[in-house]
Amino acid sequence: FCRNFSSSSSRFGNIKHVTVIGAGLMGAGIAQVAASTGHQVVIVDQTDDILSKSKATIEKSLQRVAGETFIAEVMGRLTIKTDAAAAVKNTDLVIEAIVENLEVKKKLFSSLDKAAPKHTIFTSNTSSIPIKDIAVATQRQDRFGGLHFFNPVPIMKLLEVIRIPATSDETFDKLLGFGKAMDKSTVNCKDTPGFIVNRLLVPYMMEAIRMVERGEASPQDVDTAMKLGAGYPMGPFELTDYVGLDTCKFIIDGWHKKYPDNPLFMPSPLLDKLVSEGKLGNKTGEGFYKQKK
Numbered sequence: 001f002c003r004n005f006s007s008s009s010s011r012f013g014n015i016k017h018v019t020v021i022g023a024g025l026m027g028a029g030i031a032q033v034a035a036s037t038g039h040q041v042v043i044v045d046q047t048d049d050i051l052s053k054s055k056a057t058i059e060k061s062l063q064r065v066a067g068e069t070f071i072a073e074v075m076g077r078l079t080i081k082t083d084a085a086a087a088v089k090n091t092d093l094v095i096e097a098i099v100e101n102l103e104v105k106k107k108l109f110s111s112l113d114k115a116a117p118k119h120t121i122f123t124s125n126t127s128s129i130p131i132k133d134i135a136v137a138t139q140r141q142d143r144f145g146g147l148h149f150f151n152p153v154p155i156m157k158l159l160e161v162i163r164i165p166a167t168s169d170e171t172f173d174k175l176l177g178f179g180k181a182m183d184k185s186t187v188n189c190k191d192t193p194g195f196i197v198n199r200l201l202v203p204y205m206m207e208a209i210r211m212v213e214r215g216e217a218s219p220q221d222v223d224t225a226m227k228l229g230a231g232y233p234m235g236p237f238e239l240t241d242y243v244g245l246d247t248c249k250f251i252i253d254g255w256h257k258k259y260p261d262n263p264l265f266m267p268s269p270l271l272d273k274l275v276s277e278g279k280l281g282n283k284t285g286e287g288f289y290k291q292k293k
C-alpha cells in the first residue's frame with residue numbers, strides 16, 4: 001500500500017473522504033490504509049489522549065514500511081476529532097469500529113444519521129453483530145452495509161463487503177470500489193453470522209478445542225498436524241491465542257444463544273475455564289500456550 005497517490009483524490013469510485021469511528025486496534029489500521037491509499041481520513045474516538053496514541057501507533061506502523069516523504073503525506077491526510085457528529089458533516093463514508101455492543105453502536109449511528117449528508121454511506125466493521133440490527137437505527141438502510149477488515153489491517157489482503165436486504169446496488173458497488181481503492185481483495189457477503197471467514201474459522205477452532213477436551217490429541221500435535229498436513233500457516237491453538245480466547249468465547253456464546261440447536265456453536269468447558277482464569281492468549285502472556293518472554 002506504500003505507493004504514491006494524489007493527495008486530493010482516491011483512485012477509484014467517488015469515496016474520497018472517510019470517517020473512521022473508534023481509534024483502537026482495527027480503527028487505527030483502517031485509517032492507516034485509507035490514508036495510505038489517498039483518502040482524506042478523520043478518526044474519531046472518545047478522548048484526545050486515545051486519538052493521539054492512535055496517531056502515534058499509525059506513524060510507527062508506517063515507519064516499518066515507508067519513507068519519510070510518504071509518511072508525511074499520509075499523516076497529512078489524517079485528522080482527529082472527538083465530536084463524531086461534526087466529523088461526518090462532510091464525509092462520503094463512515095466506517096464504525098467501536099466497542100462490540102449493539103446498543104452503543106445503534107446510539108452512535110442514530111445520531112450520525114441526523115448529522116451526515118444524504119449521500120454518506122454508513123458501514124460497520126462488526127465481527128458478530130448482524131448489520132441489519134445496527135442499520136435499523138437509521139433512516140438510510142439503503143446506504144448501509146458492512147466492511148469487515150482483518151487484523152492486522154495493513155497486512156491482511158481480505159475485505160468482506162456485506163449487504164443487508166435493504167442495501168442498494170449503488171451502495172454495494174461503491175463499497176466494492178472503495179475496497180479496491182484500499183488495495184484489498186473483496187468478497188461479497190450476506191448478513192449471516194460470521195460472514196465467510198469467521199463462520200468457518202470459529203467452529204474449526206472450537207472443534208480443535210473439543211478434540212483436546214475429548215483427550216484425542218494435544219494442542220501441540222493438533223497445531224503441527226494442521227500446519228504440516230493441511231498447509232495452514234498457524235495451527236488452531238496458535239490462532240486462538242492470537243485472536244484472544246475471550247474474543248472466541250464472546251463470538252461462540254453469542255451464536256449459541258441465538259442458535260442453541262446448532263452443534264457447531266456449542267460452548268466449550270475448557271475454553272470457559274481458561275477465560276475465567278484470565279488466560280486470554282498472547283495479550284495476557286498465556287492461553288493454550290505460555291508466551292516465550
Ligand code: NAI
Nearest residue numbers: 022023024025026027045046097098099100125126127151
Ligand atoms: P478496540 O477496543 O481496540 O477499539 C475500540 C475503540 O472504540 C476504543 O478506542 C474506544 O475508546 C472507542 N469507542 C468506544 N465507544 C465509542 C464511541 N461511542 N464513540 C467513539 N469511540 C468509541 O476494539 P477493536 O478490536 O478495534 O474492535 C472494534 C470493532 O471491530 C468491533 O466491532 C469488533 O468486533 C470489530 N473487529 C475486530 C477485529 C479484531 O481482530 N480485533 C477484527 C474485525 C472486526
